[in-house]
Amino acid sequence: MAKILYFDCFAGASGDMVLGALLDAGLPLADLESALGSLMIPGYRLSAERVLRAGLSATRFRLHEAGEAPHEHPHHHGHAREHGHVHEHDYEVGPAPAAHDEPRQPRPHEGHRSLADIVALIETSSLSDRAREKAIALFRRLAEAEAAIHQMPVDQVHLHEVGALDSIIDIVGAVFGLEWFGADRVLASPLNVGGGMVRSAHGVFPVPAPATLRLLEGAPVYSSGIQMETVTPTGALLVTGHAEAFGPVPCMRVERVGYGAGDRDLSGTPNVLRIMVGHDDHEPQAQRVVVIESEIDDMNPQIFGILLDKLYAAGALEVFYTAVQMKKNRPGTLLTVVAPPNLRDSLTSIVFRETTTIGLRYQDVMRDCLDREIVVVQTPVGPVRFKIARRGTDILNASPEFEDCARLAADHSMPVKQVQGLATQAYWQSRRE
Numbered sequence: 001m002a003k004i005l006y007f008d009c010f011a012g013a014s015g016d017m018v019l020g021a022l023l024d025a026g027l028p029l030a031d032l033e034s035a036l037g038s039l040m041i042p043g044y045r046l047s048a049e050r051v052l053r054a055g056l057s058a059t060r061f062r063l064h065e066a067g068e069a070p071h072e073h074p075h076h077h078g079h080a081r082e083h084g085h086v087h088e089h090d091y092e093v094g095p096a097p098a099a100h101d102e103p104r105q106p107r108p109h110e111g112h113r114s115l116a117d118i119v120a121l122i123e124t125s126s127l128s129d130r131a132r133e134k135a136i137a138l139f140r141r142l143a144e145a146e147a148a149i150h151q152m153p154v155d156q157v158h159l160h161e162v163g164a165l166d167s168i169i170d171i172v173g174a175v176f177g178l179e180w181f182g183a184d185r186v187l188a189s190p191l192n193v194g195g196g197m198v199r200s201a202h203g204v205f206p207v208p209a210p211a212t213l214r215l216l217e218g219a220p221v222y223s224s225g226i227q228m229e230t231v232t233p234t235g236a237l238l239v240t241g242h243a244e245a246f247g248p249v250p251c252m253r254v255e256r257v258g259y260g261a262g263d264r265d266l267s268g269t270p271n272v273l274r275i276m277v278g279h280d281d282h283e284p285q286a287q288r289v290v291v292i293e294s295e296i297d298d299m300n301p302q303i304f305g306i307l308l309d310k311l312y313a314a315g316a317l318e319v320f321y322t323a324v325q326m327k328k329n330r331p332g333t334l335l336t337v338v339a340p341p342n343l344r345d346s347l348t349s350i351v352f353r354e355t356t357t358i359g360l361r362y363q364d365v366m367r368d369c370l371d372r373e374i375v376v377v378q379t380p381v382g383p384v385r386f387k388i389a390r391r392g393t394d395i396l397n398a399s400p401e402f403e404d405c406a407r408l409a410a411d412h413s414m415p416v417k418q419v420q421g422l423a424t425q426a427y428w429q430s431r432r433e
Contacts, residue, residue, distance in 0.1 A: 002287070003373060004252045005183035007239050008274040009191040012230025015170025016061045017260035017273035018238050022177035023048045024059035025258025025277055031376065031383070035176040037126040039169060046169075051261050054270040058259035063166040115143040118168060127176055128403050130312055135175045137313035138241050142233065145214040167234050174238050181277055182374040182387070187250055188243035190220035194230035212236045220246050226269070230262075235273075244315075244340060254278040279371065287367050289317065290341045292348060294360035295324055297332030304333065307354045314350055315343045335360075338367075370396060377427045381408045384423040398427055 007013065023029060029048050036046075044063055051060045122135050178186065193208045193216070207229045208216065215236040255278040262271035304321060311319045318338040326332040335355070339347050344362060351360060370389040377384050377400075384404045389397040400423040402416075409416040 002184040002280040002369075003182060003371065004250060004276075004278055004280060005178065005181055005186050006249060006252070006276040007186070007188035007243060008249070008276065009189050009231070009235075009239060011262065011266075011269060011271050011273065012192050012194060012232075013235030013239050013273050014232040014262060015167055015174065015234030015238060017235065017262055018174045019170055019177065020048065020059040020061040020260025021258040021273050021275040022174065022181070022260070023061060023258070024260060025181075025256045025275055027177045027180055028376070031180065032173050032176060035126050036169060036173060037124055039121055039125055039165070039172060044165070051265075053259075053261050053265050053272050054268060056259060056270040056272060058261035058270070058272045060261040060263075061170075063169060115139060121168060122172055125172055125176075126407070127172065128179065128401070131175050131179045133309050133313040134179075134241075135172050137310075138171055138175070138237055141241065142211075142215070142237055145211050149210050149214060170234050171238065178242055180374055180385075182372055183277065184369070184372065185280075186242045186244060188219075188239050188246050189248070190222055190246060191216065191231050191236070191239065192224050192226075193221045194226050194228050195223045196227035196229070198229050208236075209233070215240060219243075224269075226266070228264075244342070249276065251281050252276070252278045253281045287369060288341060288364055289338050289367055290344045290362055290364055292335075292337040292339065292344065292351065292360055292362045294335050294351060294355070294357045295326055295332050296335060296355055296357050297326045297330045299333075299356040301333075303354065304335075307335075307351070310350055310354060311337055311347060314346055315339060316347060377423060377430060379408075379419075379423050379426040381412050381414070381419060381422060384408065384419075384426075386423070386427050395431075398424070400424060400427070 007018075019032075023032070029046065033046055047062050047064055048059050049062070051058055118139050119136050122132055122139070125132065125135075127135065193212070196207050197204050198207050198209045208221070208231055209229065211233045212229075212231055215233060216231070219236075219240050221231075254276050256276070258275045258277075259270075260273045260275075262273075264271055308319050308321075316337050316339045318336075320336050322334040322336065324332050324334045335351070335357075337347055337351070341364060348360065348362070351357060370391055373388050373390075375386050375388055377386050382404075385401040387397075387399050387401065388395060389399075400420055402420075405416050405419040405423060408414075409419045412419075
C-alpha cells in the first residue's frame, strides 16, 4: 500500500504552519535541528510549543532570538502589526500605513538575499543530496516568479519577501520533514487564500499577493471570506511544490495527524494547517508510470550529472544511464527517466533543453513497489535513518541511509562499512526488544 501525506489547507498555509504540522505529526525537533546544520546562526534557536487555535490543540513552530522568552512575539519593533500567520516575510494585512507611521525595523536575522546567497546557505545544511536539490529548485522557482513579476533577471532578484533566515529555515526544514516521512504520494486540498489587502515592500496589493498568486498557478484556490492573508508565498511554494494532485481527502487509512498553528487565534475557525499521514486503503496494486528514453552520443559527459539533478528536482522517480553502442559504431549513453505520467511534458522539456538529443520516446508502463517508511535507529555512534520496505506486515528489507553512516563515520574516524554494520545490528536488536 502506498504511503500518503495529505495537506488539508482549509485555513490556508504558511511555511511555519507546514513545519508545525510536520512536528505535530511526529517529526523530531532534534532531527530537524541537525538537518538544518549551519543554517542556524549563533543567537537563535528553534522551538515547538503547544497552543490552542479556536480550542484545537496545535504545534506552533518558531525561530527565537537569544534571550527571548517563549511567549514573546519575535516582531516587536516599529509600529503595530497583525498577520494571520507567523511573520515569514514583509507582508502586512490591513489598510496602508499613514505617512507619519514609523517604519518597521528589521530583525538582525532578516535580510535581502539573492538566489546565489540562499543556495550557498542550503549547501551547508545536512540534507540528503536529493533534498538539497529539491530545496534549491523551490527557491529557484520562487526567484523566477519574482523576476517575472518585476521584469528583471533572476540573478538580480533579491528575495526580500522570503529571504530572511526564518523563511529559509521554513523551506529547507519542510523539505527535510517531508522526506523524513517517506511518503510515496503527497496530495493537497484546494487552498483557502483569504481576502482583503496585503502590504509588501512594493506597495499595497489585493490578497493573494502577486508572488503568492503566481506560485499558486494551476492549483485550485478559493476564499472563505476571511479578511487576512491565509496563504503566504512560502506556504504556496511548499504545498504546490510537493503536491502531485489536489482534491478531497483520498481513500486512506490515517495513521498520524498533525496540526500546525498560525500566529493568530481566530474565533470560530481554527487557524491551523492539518496534515494526515497514512496508507492507501486499497489492496496493493500496480502503479502507472511513464518511461522516457533517449540515446545520446555527442554530448559533453559532464552535463549528464547536471541533467540527473535537474530531472530529480523536477519530480522524476528514477533516472539512470546505460552504456550503449550506436550507429557508425560510436559509443553512446542511453538516458532512462521513470516518472509520474502527469510530469511527462515538463521532464521532456528538461531533456530537450539540457541535452543535445533531437528526439526521444516514451511509453506508459505498470510497476509494483513495496511499501516504504523511514525510521530512526539509535546506534552506539549516533542516530541513523533506516529505509524499511514491507509487503503487508512482512519486512523484506531494512537499509541504513548512506549519508547518515558516512557522516557518523567521519565524525568518529571509522570506516563507513563499520558504521553500517553497527546500524544494522542496532536495528534488528530494536526489533527483538
